[in-house]
Amino acid sequence: MASFPKAGADTVLWNAGADAHDNISARTYGFWLYLLSDALIIAAVFATYAVLNNPMNAAGGPLGSQFLSASKGMLQTFIVLGSVLCYSLATVALKRGSKLGVSLGMIGAILLAVVFLGIGLGDLTALSAAGDGFARSGYLSCFFTLIVTHALHMGFGILWMLVMLVQVGVFGFTENVVARLLNLRMFWQFQASVWVVVYIYVYLFGGAH
């Protein structure tokens, strides 16, 4: 039979400095893995776009080089980066526990995101009105899918921010609310990362050659 030392005054029953379960880190890491899987879905749409971006798949309809505006896309790029900056600054105000700062940052991010979506969806509406809608060709189906997928993400982010505005006001900075605000920060920054890929590949490379 094994023998154990008897408990004495120097017996350590627990390590006060040991790692405990960290709910916020667990939630942000889980959400980060979701974002990576979301990025893979968007990569699949990019791969499809790359395959369909040729005259044969335009079926007599327009390609991006005929209707995309690089300067308007540049404007959208700065708007989406500005929106991400606003939300990121809101989380700097979170460090100080400032409800006003967090709310103002989120409102600025929402307003810029609405302008961004207005420009993008306005372009898609004009394209459809001219007879070059989603069903016109394989190329346009993929173009619409790519732009609308990003727009849906932006729209969901706006909805999430509206919910968080209420939660910050009602609950304050509880553990749950802070974890959601951190996840939303990653989600919103992710939208800028996706958009710069769209801008470079679809608007600049696709429009320039």
Add this chain to the structure above:
Amino acid sequence: MAAHNDPLAHPEVRQGSVLRYIAGFVTSGAAMYFAYVQAMGHHPVVELLEILGGALLFSLITQAALFFGLDASRAQIWKSISLILTVPLFLVIIGITVWAFASLYGRTMPDPAIMNSMSM
């Protein structure tokens, strides 16, 4: 990582920085503007692809470091590693698909000019 009674003391909350976020906005925006100016110029397709790809890579790396705050710190190391492990999947998904179809089109698709002449 030790648990925090005060959620605002969490490392991911404390990592927020005005300077870092503004630097992220400026560098990423500058890379996109550089790419825009280059695309408006007259470059051969391959050269333009290299320039735009470089600007995109620069922009994404600055966003990862300055917006997402990815680094080798204890709070962020597993996010950084999972991203690095996912990057090859992006290359596989996009690269192999494009390569396969570029090769397939050349071998299987009829030339549109020939199809048009046949229908007359």
